[in-house]
Amino acid sequence: MDFQLSEDNILFRDAAREFAEKRLFPQAHKFDEEGEIPQEIFEELAGLGYFGMMVPEKYSGMALDTLSYSLVMEEFARACAGLMIALSVHNSLVCEAIVKHGTDEQKEKFLPKLAAGKLMGAYCLTEPDAGTDAGSLKSTAVLNGDHYLLNGTKTFVTNGGFAGVYMVFALTNKEAGSKGVSCLLVEKGAAGMSIGAKEKKMGLKGSDTRQIAFDDCRVPAGNLLGQRDGGFKVALSLLTNGRIGVGSQAVGIAQAAYEEAVKYSKSREQFGQPICNFQAIAFKLADMAMKIDAARLLVYRAAWLKDNGLPHATEASMAKLFASQTANWVCNEAVQVHGGYGYMKEYAVERYFRDARITEIYEGTSEAQKIVISRAILK
Numbered sequence: 603m604d605f606q607l608s609e610d611n612i613l614f615r616d617a618a619r620e621f622a623e624k625r626l627f628p629q630a631h632k633f634d635e636e637g638e639i640p641q642e643i644f645e646e647l648a649g650l651g652y653f654g655m656m657v658p659e660k661y662s663g664m665a666l667d668t669l670s671y672s673l674v675m676e677e678f679a680r681a682c683a684g685l686m687i688a689l690s691v692h693n694s695l696v697c698e699a700i701v702k703h704g705t706d707e708q709k710e711k712f713l714p715k716l717a718a719g720k721l722m723g724a725y726c727l728t729e730p731d732a733g734t735d736a737g738s739l740k741s742t743a744v745l746n747g748d749h750y751l752l753n754g755t756k757t758f759v760t761n762g763g764f765a766g767v768y769m770v771f772a773l774t775n776k777e778a779g780s781k782g783v784s785c786l787l788v789e790k791g792a793a794g795m796s797i798g799a800k801e802k803k804m805g806l807k808g809s810d811t812r813q814i815a816f817d818d819c820r821v822p823a824g825n826l827l828g829q830r831d832g833g834f835k836v837a838l839s840l841l842t843n844g845r846i847g848v849g850s851q852a853v854g855i856a857q858a859a860y861e862e863a864v865k866y867s868k869s870r871e872q873f874g875q876p877i878c879n880f881q882a883i884a885f886k887l888a889d890m891a892m893k894i895d896a897a898r899l900l901v902y903r904a905a906w907l908k909d910n911g912l913p914h915a916t917e918a919s920m921a922k923l924f925a926s927q928t929a930n931w932v933c934n935e936a937v938q939v940h941g942g943y944g945y946m947k948e949y950a951v952e953r954y955f956r957d958a959r960i961t962e963i964y965e966g967t968s969e970a971q972k973i974v975i976s977r978a979i980l981k
Contacts, residue, residue: 610670614673615676619677622678629682630682631950634807636808637808639684643685648719653717654713656694657716658713661710664717668846668908671850672847672849672901676854682808684809684957686851688722688760688810690851691724692716694843696769697716697717697723699840703827704827707824708825722764723765723766724760726756726771727837736780737780739773739783740754741754741772743821752818752821754815758801759814760811762810762811762812767790768788769788769827771784771834771837772833774831784833785826785837786827788816788821792820794817795816795819797812797814798814800812842914844966845966846904846922848922852922852961853894853897856958858950858954859890859932860887860936862949863935863939863951890935893931894932896924900920916975922965923971925961927962929958933954937951
């Protein structure tokens with residue numbers, strides 16, 4: 603088994619790391635405090651191609667493999683997890699969905715603009731009463747001539763305030779339940795669409811999260827993505843992408859918290875010596891390093907399997923579950939290493955602690971991942 607990264611893998615990782623260290627690390631605290639990432643940062647990322655990571659070169663994308671994408675996402679999450687999730691949703695959910703399921707016309711219309719950063723993508727599946735049980739959607743889309751009339755409310759929509767195209771899942775056949783769900787590409791400014799206020803969150807404050815409502819929203823019939831009543835298949839086909847992405851995010855957050863803990867433990871002195879000299883602290887750091895390495899390898903394995911066309915759904919769930927649990931544990935320990943200072947906003951571990959919490963919730967809760975894994979091993 604070869605654990606060596608390719609030259610391309612290393613090139614993409616190092617380029618992302620350089621941008622993150624120069625442009626994101628110095629401002630990440632400000633992004634968190636102000637609850638917003640400046641447009642100029644997104645424009646820079648677009649100019650470097652990061653809006654089209656999963657888009658084929660034919661449509662002006664970078665056509666990265668999943669492993670390279672994971673490496674890039676880890677580096678961005680290590681610097682600013684809020685920015686990373688904005689890019690992850692755009693790339694691994696919206697762009698990937700159009701690549702996989704879009705018609706030639708849809709690809710020509712949306713992908714070049716998405717890859718260039720002229721459009722941002724948003725993914726609208728969750729509803730106020732439909733989270734893990736995504737099959738209980740209440741939003742509806744009724745075909746009316748050459749357009750659909752879309753009604754319903756979506757919540758926790760990342761990039762909700764500034765996206766240019768929204769992937770919306772709604773019932774086109776109420777009686778069929780999850781087998782009657784379709785996916786529509788709703789363009790910003792569509793009549794009957796309204797965008798709610800920005801959500802006030804525990805972490806990832808730089809990311810834009812909102813509720814989106816549709817009241818007889820007119821969507822052209824040509825914006826149906828995939829087959830009519832086949833929207834749930836579209837959603838399921840993207841689950842592993844999202845879980846590998848969140849696994850990468852969790853590893854990045856954990857790595858950042860670990861690095862802060864190491865740095866602080868070397869500079870903080872008690873009883874006449876740096877606290878890293880005490881076994882209680884040194885063992886914490888050793889456990890952090892070990893768990894992060896294990897989480898990273900699980901994420902890389904899932905990405906490698908996907909790139910090689912091998913079954914990877916269970917492995918993606920394992921990676922997402924373990925990496926998110928690791929991130930929360932590592933961040934908790936990093937705060938502990940900092941003592942009282944870890945509870946203060948001036949120290950980055952406080953932000954990492956808050957950011958890590960969501961990784962066990964979105965893209966399938968930890969409990970949902972255990973269902974996937976247990977079904978696979980018991981079948």
